[in-house]
Amino acid sequence: MRPLFHPAIEDVRPEAILHALADPSRAAIFATIMRAGCVEACSALAAVGDRVIPKSSLSNHFKVLREAGLIRSERHGVELRNASRWAEVEARFPGLLPGIINAYASDAGACPRDAERAAAR
Amino acid sequence: MRPLFHPAIEDVRPEAILHALADPSRAAIFATIMRAGCVEACSALAAVGDRVIPKSSLSNHFKVLREAGLIRSERHGVELRNASRWAEVEARFPGLLPGIINAYASDAGACPRDAERAAAR
DNA sequence: CCCATAGTTCGGAACTTCGGAACTATGGGA
DNA sequence: TCCCATAGTTCCGAAGTTCCGAACTATGGG
Numbered sequence: 001m002r003p004l005f006h007p008a009i010e011d012v013r014p015e016a017i018l019h020a021l022a023d024p025s026r027a028a029i030f031a032t033i034m035r036a037g038c039v040e041a042c043s044a045l046a047a048v049g050d051r052v053i054p055k056s057s058l059s060n061h062f063k064v065l066r067e068a069g070l071i072r073s074e075r076h077g078v079e080l081r082n083a084s085r086w087a088e089v090e091a092r093f094p095g096l097l098p099g100i101i102n103a104y105a106s107d108a109g110a111c112p113r114d115a116e117r118a119a120a121r
Numbered sequence: 122m123r124p125l126f127h128p129a130i131e132d133v134r135p136e137a138i139l140h141a142l143a144d145p146s147r148a149a150i151f152a153t154i155m156r157a158g159c160v161e162a163c164s165a166l167a168a169v170g171d172r173v174i175p176k177s178s179l180s181n182h183f184k185v186l187r188e189a190g191l192i193r194s195e196r197h198g199v200e201l202r203n204a205s206r207w208a209e210v211e212a213r214f215p216g217l218l219p220g221i222i223n224a225y226a227s228d229a230g231a232c233p234r235d236a237e238r239a240a241a242r
Numbered sequence: 243c244c245c246a247t248a249g250t251t252c253g254g255a256a257c258t259t260c261g262g263a264a265c266t267a268t269g270g271g272a
Numbered sequence: 273t274c275c276c277a278t279a280g281t282t283c284c285g286a287a288g289t290t291c292c293g294a295a296c297t298a299t300g301g302g
Binding site for chain 2: 013014015017018019021022023024027092093094095096097098099100102103104106107
């Protein structure tokens with residue numbers, strides 16, 4: 001458990017980032033870590049929207065984000081603090097993260113309405 | 122087979138785009154369609170780098186790109202012509218596609234050297 | 243030493259992806 | 273018209289991935 005693996009920024013691959021953020025829960029977790037002034041415990045994110053994420057799935061989501069090079073996790077006492085690696089990733093792949101985060105943000109407005117429409121059928 | 126389904130641009134979801142482009146073969150296919158002046162037959166893309174892609178996998182890749190809203194396919198005689206929906210997607214999610222395409226492009230330089238280094242061990 | 247809390251690992255069920263073989267659709271001769 | 277060639281699609285089994293509950297490990301506080 002101890003040695004949390006973080007890839008060096010030059011080993012970060014675009015496909016890993018896209019794969020990590022192609023899951024809306026993971027994208028939401030990542031967006032929260034970014035917005036939250038860059039440090040957040042895993043358990044603070046146990047829900048996305050109104051959906052509860054089981055601990056084991058959460059643990060896996062964090063692992064995927066970590067191994068994609070998107071976040072850095074450190075043990076602080078009994079909990080894990082997660083910081084986004086935004087600046088590093090932005091330097092390596094300029095425009096990638098803003099594009100993705102904006103896409104999800106602009107979609108968030110459309111999504112509830114879609115859900116209503118779907119429910120109305 | 123006949124009715125090729127294309128989502129309306131407002132139904133296109135960011136996670137579908139990320140998922141479609143998280144596969145390097147599909148990203149390469151999409152980049153080629155874009156660069157090639159926007160129209161290309163499926164079979165013109167039967168290889169990515171030096172790797173041959175079987176017909177059935179190719180067909181599936183095109184389907185994923187189509188259903189993600191990234192390309193538009195039309196039958197022209199016996200073949201399918203594929204055009205990228207870049208402008209529409211760019212209008213809906215500004216910066217998303219350039220960010221992704223640039224990330225892959227800037228990684229392409231790093232990749233062969235990585236391969237050499239790995240081979241040298 | 244024991245307990246509580248925070249995460250990780252394990253393992254099986256459900257889902258996805260890959261690719262070969264067989265199939266369908268379209269157009270061009272003869 | 274019939275047959276052939278070409279371009280894609282569908283089917284299906286093997287291999288891989290994801291999800292999540294249960295059991296486990298690590299850390300710190302009585």
